[in-house]
Amino acid sequence: MNNTPDRMTAAEFQALLQGGKVPNNGITSTGNRKVCNAAKTEQNGIIFDSRLECYMHNLLTTHGIGFLFQKKYTLQEPFTYNGETIRAITYTLDFYLPDYDLAIDTKGVATQQGKLRIKMLKRLFADLGRTTAIELPRTKAECDALVGRIITNREQR
Incomplete structure (x- = not known):
């Protein structure tokens, strides 16, 4: 040891x-850095947690894909343990596309805490009977490819 x-x-x-x-x-x-190499970016009065999040926002907006921005989920409710109040565990998705039942969270670097929260989010969706797809693009190229697939699926409807 x-x-x-x-x-x-x-x-x-x-x-x-x-x-x-x-x-x-x-x-x-x-x-324990929350996000590696992430730089807050402001564009048109919107503050993004990273440049990649801003890039994805611009892609979705440019292609007319509707989304909810910074959708927050409670993964575990707060509780009291031996007189101590334990805070809720939450997860804020970057984008939720209701027309596609698709959750997108731009992650440049996958962290152990992030992976655990994604598992908890999947459990929440399963408990709610949802089959929401979750995408975690890590680069601009992965964002481009994901939006390309969304556009292709939209045209095939």
């Missing part, structure tokens, strides 16, 4: 930021 603390030196941190290897080949955690 490794009992060393999860720390890095200033030199290791600088190397990590510059995309290089950490000196001495040390194993370093980048911590």
